[in-house]
Amino acid sequence: MKQFGRFAALRGVTAEFSAGKLYVILGDNGAGKTTLLRTMAGLAHSTRGKITVLGSENIQASRAQIGYMAHPSLLYDEMSGMENLRYFAKLYRIPAGEVDRRCREAILSVKLDPDLERPVGQYSQGMRQRMSLARALVNDPELLLLDEPFSNVDARSAAEMAGLVAHARDRGKTVFVVTHQAAQLELYADEFIWMESGRIVNRTSALQGAKG
Amino acid sequence: MNFLTVTRATLAKDIRLEWRSKDAINAMLFFSLLVVVIFSFAFDPTAEESRRIAGGLVWVAFLFAAIVALNQTWARELRNQVLDAYRVSPAPAIPLFLAKAVGNFIFVAALEALMTPLFIAFYRLRPLGPGWQLIPIAILGTWALVVNGTFFAAMSLRTRAREIMLPLLLFPLSIPALLGMVNSTTAILTGETSPAFWIALLVAYDVVFTTACLLLFETVLEAE
Numbered sequence: 001m002k003q004f005g006r007f008a009a010l011r012g013v014t015a016e017f018s019a020g021k022l023y024v025i026l027g028d029n030g031a032g033k034t035t036l037l038r039t040m041a042g043l044a045h046s047t048r049g050k051i052t053v054l055g056s057e058n059i060q061a062s063r064a065q066i067g068y069m070a071h072p073s074l075l076y077d078e079m080s081g082m083e084n085l086r087y088f089a090k091l092y093r094i095p096a097g098e099v100d101r102r103c104r105e106a107i108l109s110v111k112l113d114p115d116l117e118r119p120v121g122q123y124s125q126g127m128r129q130r131m132s133l134a135r136a137l138v139n140d141p142e143l144l145l146l147d148e149p150f151s152n153v154d155a156r157s158a159a160e161m162a163g164l165v166a167h168a169r170d171r172g173k174t175v176f177v178v179t180h181q182a183a184q185l186e187l188y189a190d191e192f193i194w195m196e197s198g199r200i201v202n203r204t205s206a207l208q209g210a211k212g
Numbered sequence: 213m214n215f216l217t218v219t220r221a222t223l224a225k226d227i228r229l230e231w232r233s234k235d236a237i238n239a240m241l242f243f244s245l246l247v248v249v250i251f252s253f254a255f256d257p258t259a260e261e262s263r264r265i266a267g268g269l270v271w272v273a274f275l276f277a278a279i280v281a282l283n284q285t286w287a288r289e290l291r292n293q294v295l296d297a298y299r300v301s302p303a304p305a306i307p308l309f310l311a312k313a314v315g316n317f318i319f320v321a322a323l324e325a326l327m328t329p330l331f332i333a334f335y336r337l338r339p340l341g342p343g344w345q346l347i348p349i350a351i352l353g354t355w356a357l358v359v360n361g362t363f364f365a366a367m368s369l370r371t372r373a374r375e376i377m378l379p380l381l382l383f384p385l386s387i388p389a390l391l392g393m394v395n396s397t398t399a400i401l402t403g404e405t406s407p408a409f410w411i412a413l414l415v416a417y418d419v420v421f422t423t424a425c426l427l428l429f430e431t432v433l434e435a436e
Contacts (some may be wrong), residue, residue, distance in 0.1 A: 043296055060302070064301075068297070070296060073292045074292055074293055076225070076294055077292065078229050078232045078233055078242075079229070083228075086302065087225050090221040091218055091298065091301035091303040092301055093217075096217075135297065139301075167325060178283075
């Protein structure tokens, strides 16, 4: 359970998820999707109950294996993509000699140019979303938590992002995506999870019928 | 090892961001310049009067100017919620605090280095006591301002009126440090008393509050 004052954002969520799958979390605004994701990332702490991530109840110990992408970009607008990623790579104890290679790989994996010197603040929304995904991938995480990765981007960019998310799952990562645009992932998702009033009310392998 | 890497990386990133935006340093410079000029016109003190009031004037100007840098330091972490990216990483909390405090120290010290010659010129200051002791006082005093300021700016991050909140939290706690800075500076400028007691007070203040801030920062960072 996760409570903010008297409001319970999550209540009685009991679920188990397997590794290496792509889960799409759906629900109306205020259903608790983002809170669930933030709790899994260790950004919100459950008021009651326990959560085990990557086999450990101590999420802090698992942080090196978690990649998190939020609705805002989590990037410094005044720095270039490569500068941003270099900084975040250092937070993940990536050896100094490997930082540049890992950052370039992450940026190339989202189909952006690592040599682009423009600050992120001057990127288009689609580019910013992809760079944000690159930031989440820089530590090569086992668990990828993506909050609204397709918001404010055009249909083509959203489709490209969906392909990148599926590719991450294909490389063995466990991926959770919170989205209002589930159709983008209809072909790729292993499971759709429907949430209502802080509860998981339905889990299904097909988008049709996901709303319980 | 990782502790130092993260501290250095965060400090370098903050200096780079400030160098590109110049948000804090421009606002601090402008504010301090206004204080120097307006007060010198308003009072027009003699050299003797200047020695008595300059300590208070200088440090109050730096304290108010530092608020600008302190508010800025966390404000840039809130844009695009970048602070969450730090919180989900395995990096410990203390390097973030240390880097922010050292960064603020550098910005405020740079301001002091630029403004001190102006204060000397406008107020015709010449210390009658051991002038070199103003250097350790400046270092200790500046650290006292920024270490608490960085901590309380982080604490007021999630409040609605955080720019008002910071001075409300910081100023009462800074009174002992401010007394130390002002009295030791005045003691040196007038040459009438020894600044030793006030310098010792500043040392004690810095040790106590630096320790407390380091111990409590993780709780502040992880608070929702």
